[in-house]
Amino acid sequence: MSHTVLLAEDDRAIRNALERALTLEGYEVTAVADGVEALAQAHRSRPDVLVLDVMMPGIDGLQVCRVLRAEGDRTPVLMLTALVETADRIAGLDAGADDYVVKPFDVEEVFARLRALLRRAAPAPETDGGPPAQPPSKPQPPGRLIEAAGLRMDPGARRAWRGERELELTRTEFELLELLLRNAGVVLDHATIYDRIWGYDFGPGSKNLAVYVGYLRRKLDQPGAPQLIHTVRGVGYVLRED
Numbered sequence: 001m002s003h004t005v006l007l008a009e010d011d012r013a014i015r016n017a018l019e020r021a022l023t024l025e026g027y028e029v030t031a032v033a034d035g036v037e038a039l040a041q042a043h044r045s046r047p048d049v050l051v052l053d054v055m056m057p058g059i060d061g062l063q064v065c066r067v068l069r070a071e072g073d074r075t076p077v078l079m080l081t082a083l084v085e086t087a088d089r090i091a092g093l094d095a096g097a098d099d100y101v102v103k104p105f106d107v108e109e110v111f112a113r114l115r116a117l118l119r120r121a122a123p124a125p126e127t128d129g130g131p132p133a134q135p136p137s138k139p140q141p142p143g144r145l146i147e148a149a150g151l152r153m154d155p156g157a158r159r160a161w162r163g164e165r166e167l168e169l170t171r172t173e174f175e176l177l178e179l180l181l182r183n184a185g186v187v188l189d190h191a192t193i194y195d196r197i198w199g200y201d202f203g204p205g206s207k208n209l210a211v212y213v214g215y216l217r218r219k220l221d222q223p224g225a226p227q228l229i230h231t232v233r234g235v236g237y238v239l240r241e242d
Helices: 012-024 035-045 061-070 086-094 107-121 171-182 190-197 208-220
Strands: 004-008 028-032 049-053 077-081 099-102 146-148 151-154 159-162 229-232 236-239
Touching: 004 012, 004 035, 012 028, 012 107, 028 035, 035 049, 035 061, 049 061, 049 107, 061 077, 061 086, 077 107, 086 208, 099 107, 146 171, 151 171, 171 190, 171 208, 171 236, 190 208, 190 236, 208 229
Parallel strands: 004 028, 004 049, 049 077, 077 099
Antiparallel strands: 146 151, 151 159, 229 236
């Protein structure tokens, strides 16, 4: 069964080219030119995934994402942006986007990111008690809290705390923190994290992981408390309380 994509892009050449490429890839695409129509179409058709340009006249992609999230719509959102500053990307993540691609982009990267978002949004398959997708660490019975380095997490309820402070995390931030927490004290390399969280290794030139780690640190860190997520230069990241 093909997946449905709602594409919102005000640049006609980019919109037409991407619509054609996605259609050839097997997606059912609805393409619109502005945020107002994107919201209306999202409400009408309930697509499997949204591809939103950040900079659009009237209602921009960020506002479209904010409105949908405020309504409780958890449809995966991939942002297209010409903005390259980290703060601009963080704004997209804060609005509720799941991932982003920086223009000019390779269409194969768009395909890869969409596949990863759709895999993560798919219902979990029935299992016979096999191993979890995350690297093995300390197995946790269903409903049991994961605890390390002053952090607590309830994966079933998708809630997390540092001390007594509950953390407000996006889906990707939660999954990243869960992966690090389940492997507290273990250095996870970039390729492993990309594979576990996105299902695809975007290579050494990608800043995607660094942006998410930076944003997660902002939510975890607090005055007078030790930093929990550490960079291991040239390798990856580790969660530990020094």
